[in-house]
Amino acid sequence: MIQILEKQAVRSQAMPVSVAQYHRLCETGIVSQRTELLRGVILEKMTKSPLHVYLVRWLLNWLASGVPAEFDVRQEQPLTLVDSEPEPDLAV
Numbered sequence: 001m002i003q004i005l006e007k008q009a010v011r012s013q014a015m016p017v018s019v020a021q022y023h024r025l026c027e028t029g030i031v032s033q034r035t036e037l038l039r040g041v042i043l044e045k046m047t048k049s050p051l052h053v054y055l056v057r058w059l060l061n062w063l064a065s066g067v068p069a070e071f072d073v074r075q076e077q078p079l080t081l082v083d084s085e086p087e088p089d090l091a092v
Helices: 002-006 008-013 019-027 050-066
Strands: 035-038 041-044
Touching: 019 035
Parallel strands: none
Antiparallel strands: 035 041
């Protein structure tokens, strides 16, 4: 999905969006909540198949039961970085 951004012709025409700008666009409803910010570009999230949902839930339970208490296992929560705010399926 993000490979198209590696093409210089496409990248040069795209205006990067900061995380703060992305938040404002979401708050005002200009940008759908079904998006995420990756390397300054707003992308629509992919739909999830039933198998995907099942496997993520299974992995979450497996990780939660085996990860030490001082670690946090997160599911589908935004991870704010310098130029991105992805929502990984799982993060530890």
